[in-house]
Amino acid sequence: MAEALAKHAYTGGAHAPAKKATFELFARPTAKTGLIGWLTTVDHKKIGMLYGGFAILFFLIGGLEALLIRTQLIVPNNHFLEAQTYNELFTMHGTTMIFLAVMPLNAAFFNLLIPLQVGARDVAFPRLNSFSLWVWVVGAILLNVGWLSHFVPAWKFGGAPSIGWFGYAPLTSKTFTPQLSTDLWVFGLQVLGLSSIVASLNFIVTIINMRAPGLTMMRLPVFTWMALVTSFLLILALPAIAIALVEVMFDRNFGTNFFEVSGGGQPILWQHLFWVFGHPEVYILILPPMGYVSEILPTFSRKPLFGYPIIVFSGVAIGFIGFGVWSHHMFTTGLGNVATAAFALATMAIAVPTGVKIFNWIGTLWGGQIQTRVPMMFALGFIWMFMLGGFSGIMHSAAPADAQQQDSYFVIAHFHYVLIGGATFALLAAIHYWFPKFFGRMVPEFWGKLSFWLIFVGFNCTFFPMHFLGLNGMPRRTWTYDSNMGWNEGNLFASCGAYLLGLGIFTYFAVLVWSFFKGKVAGNDPWDGRTMEWSIPSPPPEHNFAAIPTVHARDAWWYEKHHQEEIAKEKAEHIKAEESHGGIHMPDQSWYPIIAAFGLLIGTYNMAQMHHPVMMFDREMLSSHLPLAITGLCILVTACYLWSLEGPGGYHLHIAPDGKVTESRGDHH
Structure with a gap:
């Protein structure tokens, strides 16, 4: 048994010998609470909460940007916003919701x-x-810092980026957008990509290498499977957008002509590179929500997930086929009949594994003892809304229909049904479902259900009319419109729905805040869950498990609840084995990750400030920003080097027979 536990050394469970660091510039922080505790934490649960907190903040900011857009469009010939500000808002709304809200919310749950x-x-x-x-966090700052020039005119960023979240060439050229904020957008997305790749590699190693004894790949929870597929998608898709962003940076600052038509460049090259990333990105956003729903439905149907192997295989198939459909975003660019037919067929094909998942979810509900708790309601809302978005997606796969719908409000309705009706509904279900586990409090059912109905009704009132606005010819990215276009009633209805949706989102998060302080205390397993996180206390202790569990069945916690004597004996043996090896080894906190990120912020910000340094030999620009850029990158490299010298360090936790936990430091060989 001790040998089985030993493979979990360092973070997985058994003791790993603590080596003294070769060199430490900063003393290792030991405070686990307070500001220093949060800034230096390496605990996956705290990191998940930080991801979630920042993501919810940006989710609310993105929602406010959307409300300003809908206020501008509520009546014809409105001048509530200037055209340039409107461009900045729809650019940052899309960028924020995708890269700073939904993706980090998924990352929060990956960590948790x-x-x-x-x-x-x-x-x-x-x-x-x-x-x-x-x-x-550095990437998020770089993307949003341009807004400051609206409030502090001395900070000349030129406003927020105004190129659309898709950044189509030639809008990104200096001819059309000379503002510094566009350069910051380019650098910000690159930095966010670095964060995603680092995190994805970490999750892949964790899932493949650190599973508990008995947890075979075909016993993994569906959410963990979807996280694994998503991590591979990120690693494979992000290089395409990274290459495209480097080319934009070179066009803007070094006189190259990747996308400059006057110099022989091809703007359509950007579209290909962007959508080679952009369409897998859709599944990067939606596969984790499919995992949440696959965990929630069995719990509140009181029966195992129907067709588990098929759901897992369908998720892998979606990830694989997702790389072969990017050009359905480009049917109107003149690809030719052969390419158009091929991508149309691939787009129709990817609907098959998605449909399989939906039938499996319905099979899970069929014959179950359904409990309509708040997480279940949001999960069912996800299925319904995602199906509607999928139906309009199938319509787009037909190139003749797509030619009429392209760049119209019909497309806006489609992807919001997928990304709000789909991803966001599932995320709200997941937040409500796992809130008791990580905060130890229940959310009141009445207020949770009220927020659901406000969000559900508000969402449909906002986006369903957009199908008809699009079919009636209203182009997307429209700043204003004339009263004789026939779009008045649809926009008024959509804008009123947006305010109702905003009220629902505000209610949802306000209730969560109240529940954090005043909610009813939750037990370890308030929903009668089936996966292993429900087997430990709420909130989870820093070491997660008193003993690394042995998994006997796919629904591991349901099995344990019916075999308590056997499991209790196993846990006692595991704890005894771990104590004989020095107790539970836990990693120390560290200053170096945040210091390295700070260096990256200083370096990238000042690199973006250096307009055409090679081509123009701007001595003033070089003298003011080049030293700061080099300093920032030196901080990054130095922090990473010192981080590598820290050694494993760490401390040990000891579990007494009565469950009491004590901490000790030093070598335990």
């Missing part, structure tokens, strides 16, 4: 749940996990 669902004590590389969080 993956180690618990695989029976590990942390992710494979805890300090790298902290680094990915703070690098993401």
Whole structure:
């Protein structure tokens, strides 16, 4: 048994010998609470909460941007916003919701749940996990810093980016957008990509290498499977957008002509590179929500997930086929009949594994003892809304229909049904479902259900009319419109629906805040869950499991609840084995990840400030920003080097027979 536990050394469970660091510039922080505790934490649960907190903040900011857009369009010939400000708002709304809200909310759940669902004590590389969080924060700052020029005119960023979240060439050229904020957008997305790749590698290693004894791949919870597929998608898709962004940077600052038509460049090259990333990105956003729903439906149907192997295989198939459909975003660019037919067929084909999942979810509900709790209601809302978005997606796969719908409000309705009706509904279900586990409090059912109905009705009132606006010829990215276009009633209805949706979102999060302080205390397993995170206390202790569990069945916690004597004996043996090896080894906190990210912020910000340094030999620009850029990158490299010298360090936890936990430091060989 001791040998079986030993493979979990360092973060997975058994003791790993603590080596003294070769060199430490900063003393290792030991405070686990307070500001220092949060800034230096390597605990996957705290990192997940930080991801979630920042993501919810940007989700609310993105929602406010959307309300300003809908206020501008509520009546014809409106001048509530200037045209340039409107361009900035729809650019940052899309960028924020995709890269700063939905993706990091998924990353929050990856951090919170993956180690618990695989029976590990942390992710494979805890300090790298902290680094990915703070690098993401750097990217978020770079993307949004342009807004400051609206409030502080001396900060000449030129406003927020105004190129659309898709950044189509030639809008990104200096001819059309000379503002510094466009350069910051380019650097910000690159930094966010670095964060995603680092995190994805960490999660892949954790899932494959740190599973508890008995947890075979075909016993993994569906959410963990979807996280694994998503991590591979990120690693394979992000290089395409990284290459495209480097080319934009070179066109803007070094006189190259990748996308400059006057110099022989091809703007359509950007579309290909962008959508080679952009369409897998759709599944990067939607596969984790499919995982949440696959965990929630069995719990509230009181029966195992129907067709588990088929659901897993369908998720893998979606990820695979998702790389072969990018040009359905480009049917109107003149690809030719052969390419158009091929991508149309591939687009129709990808609907098959998605439909299989939906039938499996319905099979899970069929004959179950359904409990209409708040997470279940949001999960059912996800299925319904995602199906509607999928139906209009199938319409887009037909090139003649797509030619009429392209760049119209019909497309806006489609992807909001997929990404709000789909991803966001599932995320709201997941937040409500796992809130008791990580905060130890229940959310009141009445207020949770009220928020659901406000969001459900508001969402449909907002986006369903957009189908008809699009078919009636209203182009997307329209700043204003004339009263004789026939779009008045549809826009008025959509804008009123947007305010109702905003009220529902505000209610949802206000109730969560109230529940955090005043909610009813939750037990360890308030929903009668089936996966391993429900087997430990709420909130989870820093070491997660008193003993690394042995998994006997796919629904591991349901099995344990029916075999308590057997499991109790196993746990006692595991705890005894771990104590004989020095107790539970836990990694130390570290300053270096956040210091490295700070260096990256200083370096990239000042690199973006250096307009055409090679071509123009601007001595003033070089003298003011080049030293700061080099300094920032030196901080990054130095922090990473010192981080590598820290050694494993760490401390040990000892579990007494009565369950009491004590901490000790030093070598335990």
